[in-house]
Amino acid sequence: MFRNWIYLVFFLLFGCIDPFPVDVPEGEQLLTVEGLIHSGPGPHTIVLSRSATYGSDLQSLIRPVVGATVIVRSEDGEVTFLSEREGVRGAYFTPVGWRAQVGKSYTLFIDTPEGKLYSSFPERVESVPEIQSLGIRTVTIPQPGGGPERSGVQIIADIIDPADQNNFYFWRLGAANYILETRPELYTTPAPDRTPAPKDCCAVCYRADIPNNRGVFIAVDDDFNGLSTRIPVGFVEDDGLRFVNKYRVDVKQYSISQNAYRFLRLVKQQAEISGSIFDPPPANIRGNIIALENPDEVVLGYFIAAGEASKRIYVDQADLTFKQNRTVIPDDCRVVPGAALDPPFDWNPNE
Template identity: 70%
Template sequence: MNKLVKLYFLFLFLLGGCIDPFQVEVPEGEQLLTVDALIHSGPGPHRVTLTRSTTYGSSFQALIRPVTGATVLVRDEEGKVVFLAESTESRGSYFTPSDFSAEIGKSYTLFIETTEGRLYSSFPERVEGVPAIRNLEARTLVINQPGGSPARSGVQLIAEINDPADQNNFYFWRTGPAVYVLQTRPDLFTPRPTESNPSRDPQPKDCCAICYRTEISNNQSLFIAVDDDFNGLTTRVPVAFVEDDGLRFVDTYRVDVSQYGISQEAYRFLRLVKQQAEISGSIFDPPPATIRGNMISLDDPDEVVLGYFMAASEQTSRIYIRKDELTFRQNQSIVPDDCREVPGAVLEPPLDWRP
């Protein structure tokens, strides 16, 4: 290395040693009220969830705070008011009375007052009718993974509906709590080694290998539709996907699907949320946008309020899926313990278990 190069690197070293660190102060992002609310024509209680979310820059950070102690009520177009009570187990969640249900053809408005005295309101939402689900079918869906990774798979649920011809219909589907037969291996139980019991040998348990497990089944994507292409026709629409985790489809799986008739404005909101959620996430994608819903601040019209208050009609259908109906299944996951040790699992099936 010649002298010029040595002097150059020495200069860079000395220069770097003389630079003081630059302290960057990042201000806390604005806390935005987020409303997740759906009332419908089915039995209650119906839930309204209130949170505040902190944002930094254009990236949404997972700093979520429940909004507790608020006064939450729903008023219909005739002035009838229903107050919601906050759950003692789920902070920030408010529930209607169990005997409340929305009426088709009526409009409803959500009102919120926080403990700070800030007032919020939704725009009125009209409850539109929705046809019944004529049939619910399960199809095996295999999703190949890049790079030779094992394929994912599960069950896609297809609903058959007779769409009314006299109106433009907007649909939204949700899955309810699911129940399935859980099989475990208590004969393989091996306790965690301790100083007093250092053995790593299996210590089989006498019970139990078969339970019935209840879980909250949430779609990993939004399932929505508008009848522009099937107005007045009988059609079949994908309404849910349940992934095979190696336990759910070992025997029998049961799930309820709720079909909602929503307003055109609610459909547009859900479509934007779906499009944003399905962005691939590459560096060429635009940053996530703030999607305004139908909630506003009555104190400050410029305040951004996230989320949506939906009022909808509901039709529900139930399906039992047996293991032999799947054309592809994941390898069974081994749970080396009493099945009652798995959260949500009990020995007796639900009273309405009729596969």
């Protein structure tokens, strides 16, 4: 038996000339599920949080859900428990070495600390073609009022679409690293003195990056079924640091279900209302998760199961046709979070 619980209701105080408190319901905290399991290496992650409904003054308040029981079950009854990790609140990870199998359907089950049970609809893992090659295109975005242009690198994939099935694609950017260059010779002591104190080391580091893929990159093969095509699959903003030297990023290509594609298409349409790939979606969209004790409860997000293909690209600063002004860091590069002197073990720009 799972315990029933009462939605938390926030109250906002309104006032007039003479302050007089009035309690007004602010909006329920909705469960949000962000999850993707796939046929590639893991661990795979399910993220649980609660956020206020769209239009609420507390919409930006996101609370991670900790202490839940999260399970993925395959169509043949195999049950996989996801576990939390210290320091990563609200995230649940599959065991090391686990991966979804192409051709099988998977269902997500969630038991919250309050005893509420949620389930996704089954999602089938479809086969996915390989990425043949990756290229880039520099993109600039004029700003309202004539401010400095924002810019970045759009990643283009070459794929050969299978002719024997209707494919729905979704792309995300994975792990990234770049060569970070700083100016330790310009270091000065902290305020109030601000005295020049050049450092002997170090000007060049390798920095891990988590690219924020601006926009939703999806496609359906209606126009290129069985053909070779080139298609945008990602975008990395130029922040004045990433493309000073070399930048490396992994591109993840997923073959998703038709229902998952429809959900992501709605997200994409919401994001494009403002006309800019830099702006967040303006509204919440319901996904494929239901509350088993109350099917009318709104649950946000989507549980996706997909086939995965991956390919890596190195971007040289000379490849860009437009670059942002270089960001100057007057310090040892090792003080920058995520930076280290040694390159990643698999750093190989010539591969």
